[in-house]
Amino acid sequence: MHSKGHEAAHAGEHLHGLEDMPPIMTHEEVSRDVIGRFTAVSWRYMAVMGVLALLFAIGLVAFVIRAVGGFDDTSDWGYFVATMGFLTTAFVSAPIVSAGLRFTKAHWRRPLARLAEIHGVTALLVLLMVIPALAALPDPVGRADIWFDFPSPDWFPHMWTMIAMAALALCTVALLWMHALPDLANARDHLPQGKVRRNVASFLSMGVIGTVRFWRVLYRGGLLLGALYIMMYMAVQTILSAEWSLGMVPSWKDSMFPAYQVMKGLQAGTAVVVVTMFVLRTWGGYEKYFGIDQFWSIAKPLLAFSLLWFYMWFASFITFWYGRQPSEINLIQMLFLGPWAVPFFSSMLLNFLFPLGMFIWNPIRKSIVGPTVVAAAVLLGALIDQVRVYVAPMSLNNHFGHVLAEVPVFQWPNILDIAIVVGFISGAILLFTLVAKLVPVVSIWEVGEGLRLVKVRKFHNRWVRVIAKSH
Amino acid sequence: MYYRRTVSDAQINRELLDVVFRTPVWWVVIVSILGLLVAVFMSTFGLLMNQGLGLTGLNRPVFWGFLITNFIFWVGISHAGVMISAILRLSQAEWRRPMVRAAETMTVFSLMTALLMPVMHAGRPWRIFYWVFPYDFARGIWPDVRSPLVWDPTAIITYLTSSSLFVFTALIPDFAVIRDRATGWRKAIYGALAMNWRGTPQQWKLQGIAGILLSALILPVFVSVHSIVSWDFGVSLVPGWHVSVFAPYFVIGAVLSGVSAVLTLMILMRFLFKLQNYIWEEHIDALGRLLIVVAIGWHFLFWLDIVFALWTAESVETTYWQLRLLTPPWSWLFLLFYVFSFVIPTSLWLFRKVRRSFVWMFWISILVNIGMFLERLIIIVPPLMNKDAFTFQFGTYRPSIVELIIVGGTFALVAFLLLMFGKFFPLIPLWEEKEGQRLVETVKVGNVEVPAMIKE
Amino acid sequence: MANQRILGLYPDPDKAAEAMNRLKHNGFPAEDLDIYTGSPFPEGTFGEHEPQHRLYVFPFAGAVIGFSLAMLVTIGTQISYPLITGGKPILSIPPMTIIAYEFTMLGAIIATVVGILFESRIPRRTLGVYDERITDGFIGIVVSCPAERGRAAEQSLRASGAVDIKTEA
The missing domain is CATH 3.30.70.120 (Alpha-Beta Plaits)
Incomplete structure (x- = not known):
């Protein structure tokens, strides 16, 4: 804390309005601090990496054992697909948070924009997971399929899925890289000569110099890529849910479902950002960047997404409940009230009731721990929810026909499933920790820009923040 | 959104209350014409009550036609008002100030108008009461709360009450301004409405909280209202209506048409009430950018509706989509709707020049709403024209002149009510404008003064 | 004094x-x-x-009243007129949720507006010492x-x- 706050305190003045002000640093201080943390590799970091790598390796082994067992039985692959769905829902959606907040020009987004974009890199892992998941799909002939028997060679529909996923992965990497360019140039200029990291930064920054033209392109390009990313994310969620969830269940016709999954993605993506902020703040030494302002502000969209998620669920539920056709009754049994009731009600509790009950209280929103606890609950709920929506359809015996004749029993995960779920989620976190050493986890230039645009000044008898928004 | 000129509080009072204290000739002329149209509308309503629904074009198998389409249309328009003002208040967007009240008022009036439609459509409106309100203790016949036709009035009454209270609460400080300036009977009336408001810090603080808290409470209501309206269709088993995505699809469609209507209204207000100092290019630009996002979201759900109608390739669904997409006149109505409410607007809104032109934005916003009216018609009527099992052809529907007069009359009614409101109350909240003026600042970065706002 | x-x-x-x-x-x-x-x-x-206020109490009170009324209406009507329509059981929860939701929100909103008036201490009987120039800035x-x-x-x-x-x- 510095400047105005101190001045006022020294003068013994009434500090009204200064209580919530974030600490004010200079651009240079931010740069030195973040680059310093970016370069340092602590034993704690190495230990975490080790554990994550081990878990991921176990997951990979489990996956190989599964693959050797063959791809004919879809129920074997339920948990694998659910993990893929969860990673897409939680991690791959995180860049939407930064893209969306960039559109609204919210200043509080600045410190967290980067970490959200780093999470998007998980799309690369999902891209790899799509290949075996496609192999596990039954023949599309005789069942509903998002490509509608498009006249093409057998493998071709799968190609569309791969192209969509690859485009998303490409876009997220481009989004991250583009917004990291100024910070990579910063690392190139400030790391000691001869260090490998400096050479990497130098290579990745591609000789960027912050000219007027560069900043213009960065600003415009960032918005454009962000918009593209959001639209592609909608498409990918539609494909995933149509191929591995809706398409597996005869007569399950639910036009809401892809939108429901997108909303789940927004909710879980926001939650991932909150939990990551908490981790970086508590164990990474970044408490100056992730303050009350960030947690308080992000709690509101998290609450809104939780409500909207419930709304979307209810809208689709009431349509089936009221319709009461035999296949709809079976569908409700399969998804909500039958053997999968416990997972369903747990996710309802964790993803809707708990966030609602907590977040209507401003003191809880306006804290560090409150939003973190809610976000962690949301993530757990999202995992359970994705297991429900993917494992139940994949566990059906018969994916063909006109009606859902039988309600599938609950499928417990076996040891391989658990290893796969834990392993691949660890893999996503491992990817984050690795990339966080490739690009700084806090966007130095964005925070610096914010410092120039937010001032504290006296307004008659109190202090206020003056917030500028450049167009 | 930053202020271009410094205006004193007194000047804001003078300019924005001009029409309240002085009746312009244009107002008298327009209100008289609209009044005449409203009279025609009400007479037609009377005629319809007297003669019965045979005057409409409704006949087997199509029993929901223009009146219900118009109901959905006006409920849709009513959505933007509160949505715009609530979301912008919650996000503390500075550019909300000149548009919140007009938008909220439009909500109230279009909702009242919408409410008239099912009343007319019922044929014998007095009979609505016993299936909506639980009052019939004598005979022991009670409303069936399991019917979506009971959810509907519940939701709309809630929404109408809430949005009226919302408008009223924010008007109190402005009543005080008029009270302080008026004389005679006017002073007495506005004084009573202002309830001796004085503008203490306590009262202003509560006004601020009211804006946020009521917004937070009304937003979920707003989402529920159009969802419930959509369930009138969605929970039935009619192919083409029994679609789970209907609720959010209706809501976001309502936002698209409603925000466009706010745009139309803002531009008209600027022109009629001479509000050039308060409504600028930046405001319609911001609305335009918001509309791009809304239109894309709407398109996603629209697309899901089509994709999943064809999903299981059942003939009941595919034949009816053939009717919608490939059989005239529905096919060209569909084309018009899609081009008017999505293709033309979204592609033009991408250009900054268009977004900042009042003329362009005015006509585009009108186009969107023509398109959205057609969209509702296409959603409602074709699924009811179900093919007869033995004649293998679709039923038909053509609106009668009575229905056309009623639909046209609703536009006159809403415009009439808005102009009446604008005569007696300021359409732009005075105190919000004054507050906005006060909070303008600049931050100097190098050689530029970047426009800024003071935030608490 | x-x-x-x-x-x-x-x-x-x-x-x-x-x-x-x-x-x-x-x-x-x-x-x-x-x-x-x-x-x-x-x-x-x-x-x-x-300024001190207790506005936040009002919406909760209103919500409770609204919810209770909704329960009274929905349960009361279904029990008093137990006619199964469209295969929906008597005391169907999903439709009751919808009506309860609307009533709860309505109660909360009306109570909030009442709360705003009450905490703003309006209506007052007299304006007291005041000057009309105040609304001129x-x-x-x-x-x-x-x-x-x-x-x-x-x-x-x-x-x-x-x-x-x-x-x-």
Whole structure:
């Protein structure tokens, strides 16, 4: 804390309005601090990496054992697909948070924009997971399929899925890289000569110099890529849910479902950002960047997404409940009230009731721990929810026909499933920790820009923040 | 959104209350014409009550036609008002100030108008009461709360009450301004409405909280209202209506048409009430950018509706989509709707020049709403024209002149009510404008003064 | 002892803030000072007494009332007229949720508006000491004090540049 706050305190003045002000640093201080943390590799970091790598390796082994067992039985692959769905829902959606907040020009987004974009890199892992998941799909002939028997060679529909996923992965990497360019140039200029990291930064920054033209392109390009990313994310969620969830269940016709999954993605993506902020703040030494302002502000969209998620669920539920056709009754049994009731009600509790009950209280929103606890609950709920929506359809015996004749029993995960779920989620976190050493986890230039645009000044008898928004 | 000129509080009072204290000739002329149209509308309503629904074009198998389409249309328009003002208040967007009240008022009036439609459509409106309100203790016949036709009035009454209270609460400080300036009977009336408001810090603080808290409470209501309206269709088993995505699809469609209507209204207000100092290019630009996002979201759900109608390739669904997409006149109505409410607007809104032109934005916003009216018609009527099992052809529907007069009359009614409101109350909240003026600042970065706002 | 209310009128917020400081310095506690403005200022602009309210209680109370009414109506009607329609059981929860939701929100919103009026202490019986220039952007500072301190208050108000002083017994 510095400047105005101190001045006022020294003068013994009434500090009204200064209580919530974030600490004010200079651009240079931010740069030195973040680059310093970016370069340092602590034993704690190495230990975490080790554990994550081990878990991921176990997951990979489990996956190989599964693959050797063959791809004919879809129920074997339920948990694998659910993990893929969860990673897409939680991690791959995180860049939407930064893209969306960039559109609204919210200043509080600045410190967290980067970490959200780093999470998007998980799309690369999902891209790899799509290949075996496609192999596990039954023949599309005789069942509903998002490509509608498009006249093409057998493998071709799968190609569309791969192209969509690859485009998303490409876009997220481009989004991250583009917004990291100024910070990579910063690392190139400030790391000691001869260090490998400096050479990497130098290579990745591609000789960027912050000219007027560069900043213009960065600003415009960032918005454009962000918009593209959001639209592609909608498409990918539609494909995933149509191929591995809706398409597996005869007569399950639910036009809401892809939108429901997108909303789940927004909710879980926001939650991932909150939990990551908490981790970086508590164990990474970044408490100056992730303050009350960030947690308080992000709690509101998290609450809104939780409500909207419930709304979307209810809208689709009431349509089936009221319709009461035999296949709809079976569908409700399969998804909500039958053997999968416990997972369903747990996710309802964790993803809707708990966030609602907590977040209507401003003191809880306006804290560090409150939003973190809610976000962690949301993530757990999202995992359970994705297991429900993917494992139940994949566990059906018969994916063909006109009606859902039988309600599938609950499928417990076996040891391989658990290893796969834990392993691949660890893999996503491992990817984050690795990339966080490739690009700084806090966007130095964005925070610096914010410092120039937010001032504290006296307004008659109190202090206020003056917030500028450049167009 | 930053202020271009410094205006004193007194000047804001003078300019924005001009029409309240002085009746312009244009107002008298327009209100008289609209009044005449409203009279025609009400007479037609009377005629319809007297003669019965045979005057409409409704006949087997199509029993929901223009009146219900118009109901959905006006409920849709009513959505933007509160949505715009609530979301912008919650996000503390500075550019909300000149548009919140007009938008909220439009909500109230279009909702009242919408409410008239099912009343007319019922044929014998007095009979609505016993299936909506639980009052019939004598005979022991009670409303069936399991019917979506009971959810509907519940939701709309809630929404109408809430949005009226919302408008009223924010008007109190402005009543005080008029009270302080008026004389005679006017002073007495506005004084009573202002309830001796004085503008203490306590009262202003509560006004601020009211804006946020009521917004937070009304937003979920707003989402529920159009969802419930959509369930009138969605929970039935009619192919083409029994679609789970209907609720959010209706809501976001309502936002698209409603925000466009706010745009139309803002531009008209600027022109009629001479509000050039308060409504600028930046405001319609911001609305335009918001509309791009809304239109894309709407398109996603629209697309899901089509994709999943064809999903299981059942003939009941595919034949009816053939009717919608490939059989005239529905096919060209569909084309018009899609081009008017999505293709033309979204592609033009991408250009900054268009977004900042009042003329362009005015006509585009009108186009969107023509398109959205057609969209509702296409959603409602074709699924009811179900093919007869033995004649293998679709039923038909053509609106009668009575229905056309009623639909046209609703536009006159809403415009009439808005102009009446604008005569007696300021359409732009005075105190919000004054507050906005006060909070303008600049931050100097190098050689530029970047426009800024003071935030608490 | 009868309290007196004295209003000082300032065209300029700086002067008003100065007057507040002067009054507090001269021993008039912040609780006895009130400010009338024609539009909201950021909280604490004049160093005023921080407004207290319990508005948040109202929506909860309203929600409870609304929800209870909804339960009464939905349960009551279904039990009094137990006719199965469309295969929906008597006391169907999903439709009851919808009606309960609307009633709850309606209750919460009406109670909030009542709360706003109540906590704003309007309607009031009289306007009291007031000046119409306040809604033109002037700032009024009102001192409540015992009659014998009236002169001191008036002096403090004038010393900071009040353009007008009004007194109410």
